[in-house]
Amino acid sequence: MSEVPVLEAKGICKYFGGLKAVEAVDMKIMKGDIFGIIGPNGAGKTTFFNMCTGVYAPTKGEIFLQGENITRMSPDKIARKKMARTFQNLQLFKFMTVLDNVKIGCHIQTKSNIADAILHTKRYKRDEKYAVEKSLEILESIGLADYKDTMAGNLAYGMQRKVEIARALALDPVILLLDEPAAGMNPNETASLMEFIKMLNSKGYTIAVIEHDMKFIMNSCNRILVLNFGQKLCEGTPDEIKANKEVQEAYFGKGIVAGEAVKVNG
Numbered sequence: 001m002s003e004v005p006v007l008e009a010k011g012i013c014k015y016f017g018g019l020k021a022v023e024a025v026d027m028k029i030m031k032g033d034i035f036g037i038i039g040p041n042g043a044g045k046t047t048f049f050n051m052c053t054g055v056y057a058p059t060k061g062e063i064f065l066q067g068e069n070i071t072r073m074s075p076d077k078i079a080r081k082k083m084a085r086t087f088q089n090l091q092l093f094k095f096m097t098v099l100d101n102v103k104i105g106c107h108i109q110t111k112s113n114i115a116d117a118i119l120h121t122k123r124y125k126r127d128e129k130y131a132v133e134k135s136l137e138i139l140e141s142i143g144l145a146d147y148k149d150t151m152a153g154n155l156a157y158g159m160q161r162k163v164e165i166a167r168a169l170a171l172d173p174v175i176l177l178l179d180e181p182a183a184g185m186n187p188n189e190t191a192s193l194m195e196f197i198k199m200l201n202s203k204g205y206t207i208a209v210i211e212h213d214m215k216f217i218m219n220s221c222n223r224i225l226v227l228n229f230g231q232k233l234c235e236g237t238p239d240e241i242k243a244n245k246e247v248q249e250a251y252f253g254k255g256i257v258a259g260e261a262v263k264v265n266g
């Protein structure tokens with residue numbers, strides 16, 4: 001029997017009035033992939049992510065998470081099915097510690113409500129203990145434990161991004177979707193983030209990433225989907241994408257050189 005993809009899109013379309021932001025895109029992300037989604041500005045990458053995570057309902061097509069049809073499920077229901085994402089803009093609570101930021105990610109798996117918190121019920125204490133232990137475990141496993149008591153806003157930008165990813169890991173994601181994680185980073189931060197993402201992947205996380213930084217994509221992804229004007233231009237390994245004439249002409253213009261840091265519109 002063939003392996004079930006972790007995330008699969010079948011003929012996904014999203015139209016905004018007359019604008020075809022995404023048109024008939026098929027995609028399969030398999031367990032263990034670092035799957036890159038690239039394309040020029042306005043190619044439909046974020047819209048595509050937004051359909052996968054339930055933010056937008058597709059105009060047509062279907063989305064499956066581990067074989068289950070999740071088309072038109074709400075974002076919170078999809079998150080409970082262990083699809084985690086980060087956004088283009090950093091979404092950390094800057095006046096909270098790193099530990100508290102990650103703890104927030106654990107609360108989707110806990111049951112206590114505001115009344116439990118105010119009254120410090122047994123359920124609240126049990127959930128709080130679980131959230132602290134789980135958050136510390138995550139921070140330790142990814143090398144961020146030393147920063148647990150640091151105010152998130154006092155960290156360098158690159159570290160804040162990692163904390164945001166750590167919070168997404170609190171969901172125990174079967175897939176982690178990262179929308180332009182390297183945006184606004186300097187080359188050192190980007191290189192460090194790349195190693196971080198590879199490390200997460202080596203720990204078993206399946207990752208999908210939208211990025212404009214070609215060095216990042218070519219050096220970290222095992223498969224890449226190229227979108228152009230909302231349509232799938234091609235899909236393949238980094239070497240196949242680099243060698244694809246259509247991609248070079250339609251997207252990169254000047255062509256790309258293996259391993260070279262090329263920023264496209266980013």
Ligand SMILES: Nc1ncnc2c1ncn2[C@@H]1O[C@H](COP(=O)(O)OP(=O)(O)OP(=O)(O)O)[C@@H](O)[C@H]1O
Binds near residue numbers: 039041043048
């Ligand atoms: N809510 C919306 N309403 C109308 N048009 C939208 C909406 N969201 C996106 N679009 C349009 O859909 C197209 C695809 O946008 P999208 O943001 O998905 O592209 P992208 O590839 O993620 O671009 P970027 O790299 O700049 O983030 C664009 O033409 C955009 O203007």
